[in-house]
Amino acid sequence: MQTFLYLSLIPESLIASMLPPEQFGAYYATGTQKRSRGRALFFEVKRDFASDYLKLDQIEKRCVPHEDGRPRKSSYLSIYRVLEHVPLEALGKLYLITDDGKMLALEPQEYAVKDEDPVHLYQEICPLRPRVASTLNPSAFCQRITDRNEPVSVDKIVFCELALDGLAQDPAEAKADNLPYPNIAHLRDCLLAVKNDPTKKTKTVVRSMPGDLMYRTIKHGFFVGGGGKMLYYPMPGMDQLQREYYEWWRSAESSMG
Structure with missing residues (x-):
């Protein structure tokens, strides 16, 4: 076998x-x-x-x-x-x-920067599990967290970017009705903290991933990197999920809790 x-x-x-x-x-x-x-x-x-x-x-x-x-x-x-x-x-x-x-x-693919939003929200998955607000795009975030010259770093990291909708552009005033995250007021504070302070590139929003990862909140896909390299695993868009992977998507949605 x-x-x-x-x-x-x-x-x-x-x-x-x-x-x-x-x-x-x-x-x-x-x-x-x-x-x-x-x-x-x-x-x-x-x-x-x-x-x-x-x-x-x-x-x-x-x-x-x-x-x-x-x-x-x-x-x-x-x-x-x-x-x-x-x-x-x-x-x-x-x-x-x-x-x-x-x-x-x-499947892994080459990563090209998708947007230049002022702020991002990342969910670290392995070996760390905090949820982090940052002004860095995924590639720069990966490089920073795996830079062993930094006091807080790891050799490799798996993470995904989470959707922020309007908060990515305007953390203070944009509506957040469709975002399923707890304590939106605290999330806004963390996003504003990194947006308004050029010296602050990251800020922990939640110390450990709360419960299961909600697949519908994933913005572009998953990333794994270290040693100056990064792999990108793009997530199908909503239309493609519902059209080509409906059984999986229905199961993922029904089991969110």
């Missing part, structure tokens, strides 16, 4: 499995008996890289079929500092799994 390698983002872990991505995603989100439910985000990882930290030589020893021949669904290889030890070149598709096991696969 073929063995696959996955990098889970929530929680961060490296998992070997005999299940291909679609089957693994359904299993990971709902469990074997369909009695547990939870969203999942994971990368498929190419196995052609070496690591002194990750125990890749254990894959064939640990991820073996059960005695009755059933495929091994998951074998955890690491649960700590996984992302920083997986080269960006080894990352394949990013899979977004709803809590009932529906899957959307995103």
Whole structure:
């Protein structure tokens, strides 16, 4: 049986499995008996890289079929500092799994700056999970948070940009009726703090991601970067989601809580 390698983002872990991505995603989100439910985000990882930290030589020893021949669904290889030890070149598709096991696969593409809004809102996903207001575009934000000369930094980061609608241009006065974030007044204060102070590039809005990531709030897509490089995984637009990925979108919307 073929063995696959996955990098889970929530929680961060490296998992070997005999299940291909679609089957693994359904299993990971709902469990074997369909009695547990939870969203999942994971990368498929190419196995052609070496690591002194990750125990890749254990894959064939640990991820073996059960005695009755059933495929091994998951074998955890690491649960700590996984992302920083997986080269960006080894990352394949990013899979977004709803809590009932529906899957959307995103392909990496070159990133081109989409807009020059004065302020942005980022949700860090792995290994950190704060929600951050910033004046930096995604590429500059990624470079800053992975610059090891900065006092607060990490080797690699996975994050997404969240929609702000009119607040991206006018945090003080624009309407925010369609934004599902808690404590809009506090969000406005954080956006104004970075917009009005040229020396302040980022400000934490929420210390840790509150609950599940709401897919409908994602502005352009997901980013993963470090060491001066960045991969961009664009999210389909609303029209495309409803037209081409309706089952996934309906599941994602119905499970927001």
